[in-house]
Amino acid sequence: MYRHVPPVDRKMMQKINRNTLLNLIRVHAPISRTELKRLSGLSQGTIFGMTANLIEQQLIVETGETQSTGGRKAELLEIYPDGGYVIGIEIREYELMVVLLNLHGEIVATETYLTQFRHHPESATAIIIKNVEAFIVATAVPREKIIGLGCGVSGCVNVQDGTVVDSWILNWHNVVVGTPLRAHFDWPVFVDNSVNCMISYEKLFRSGQMYHDFLLVTVGRGLGMAAIIRDLPFRGSQGLGAEFGHIPFDLHGRLCECGNRGCLEAYVSDYGMLATYRELRTNVDPDKDISLPELIKLACQNDPIARKVFELTGTYLGNGIASLVNLFNPECIIISNDAEELLELLSPSMHTALQQHIFSQLGKDLSIICEKSTTIESWARGAGCLVLQDFFSSPKQF
Ligand SMILES: [Zn+2]
Missing domain, CATH: 1.10.10.10 (Winged helix-like DNA-binding domain superfamily/Winged helix DNA-binding domain)
Structure with a gap:
């Protein structure tokens, strides 16, 4: 037989x-x-x-x-860099960033379209199609040279059908994005979590090129994470990837945007750091609000409360990353954020926490790379790299 x-x-x-x-x-x-x-x-x-x-x-x-x-x-x-182009889009609460990349992953054109995605998933794909079509006309890129569209969005994304399962930042739940975009455009369309998009760029063109197993942690509007394991993106059994930001940190702690209480993101994110500041300050007018750049400026001027905020946040982040090292045993962790001086402020207490909590030899030879000033353009470039990742990888035969 x-x-x-x-x-x-x-x-x-x-x-x-x-x-x-x-x-x-x-x-x-x-x-x-x-x-x-x-x-x-x-x-x-x-x-x-x-x-x-x-x-x-x-x-x-x-x-x-x-x-x-x-x-x-x-x-x-x-x-040949101009042998083909990909379009990358990043969906944000109030804007759509669109970039055109060449085959070297370099940005050759960008445009930002102001819109209202938060709370409004029903009109999202029509807005994306309209703006991407306008972008193609504006850039005059020949359609036959476009090899695909990559779409980055926050939250849990089912990459098979391109459904945004849950995005708390956008307040989208089970929103089908991939199917209507694939029906409209002639090229392959990929939809993924923004941090998974960003790690594609790292793997193809940046620091991740030299590693087989590495993680990317992003601190900003939320706390994100993506993993490359044995050269492939980590997806999990449902294709949803990992959600570092929503691991339990304090069971009786702050309310997180996801609806749970005490997630790590409620402490290690832009809004989490501002919440820590509000909790620590006592002599400041409670109605006077502050932005993250203002808080960073205060810390750089040696304001003790502001410095305490970043010391605590660095400890929380270091503890979280130590857990990731203990789970994944990566060769490298890339930490990326939007604000210029933030990682420098978090770094001392983060490294102390890492040294304290990484188990046994799991941190031996671990490289930690801090990348500053991630812009919205670089997120959209990451989305375009979903297409390039597919273009340069062998199709699955079995
Ligand atoms: Zn949460």
């Missing part, structure tokens, strides 16, 4: 080989065909045939020659 083995799908094999070559060229450029043969294990004939096709499609270019080593000189190959 033999198990039926399906015949090899020739087109699928060609697509796998093509994407394998594209990714090797992306990572190792400039690279010769000989080196491509060595790294891919493909035959010389396949390499020559496929690179000729990729040059004809303007996805790669010959950029020069290797040094002669007694034999013939070999042409070097690299990705």
Whole structure:
């Protein structure tokens, strides 16, 4: 009794080989065909045939020659940045950020459209379609050069059908975004949590390139986290990823935006830090409100209450990240935030907490990278990288 083995799908094999070559060229450029043969294990004939096709499609270019080593000189190959473009969009409460990326993940055009997404999921996809169409016209990018649309949104997202399961920031619950966008546009459409989008960029083009297992933690409007495990995005059994911000921190603590009490995000986020300040101050007019940039400025001027806020927040964040290290044992953790000096203020107490709570040898050789000043543009760029991540990875055959 033999198990039926399906015949090899020739087109699928060609697509796998093509994407394998594209990714090797992306990572190792400039690279010769000989080196491509060595790294891919493909035959010389396949390499020559496929690179000729990729040059004809303007996805790669010959950029020069290797040094002669007694034999013939070999042409070097690299990705042609303007061979294709992707659109990335970031959905915020009151704005839609749209960027156009080339194949190097560089932003070539941006636009911000003011709108009202918070509390209004019913009109969201129509607004997205209208603005993306306007963006294509404004940038004059040929439609046939667009290879996909990536969409980033806060909260839990089902990446299979592109449904926003729960976004507390937007007050959206079970909002189908992917299906109507896929029905309208001619290209692949990907929808994911914004932090998962951002980690795609880190993995493809930035600090994450050199790691197989790493985490990204974002401190800002919320407290987000995404993970790359063995070079692949961590999705969990339902495809929803991880929700670091909503792990219990104080069971009887503050009310979180998600409706639960005492989530870590209610303490380690823009609004969490302001709440800590309100709790600590005693001699300040309770009706006088303060913004996070003002609080950072106060701390930089050595205001003791403001400094205490960041010391406590750094400890809470360090404890949380120590738990992540104990669970995932990553090679690297990238911490990113929107405000310029914030990570410097959080850093001392965060590192103390990390040293105290990382178990045994799990923190050995751990790299911690702090990235400042994440802009809304970089979030939209992350969304575009969902498309590039797919474009440069081999399709799933089984
Ligand atoms: Zn919560």
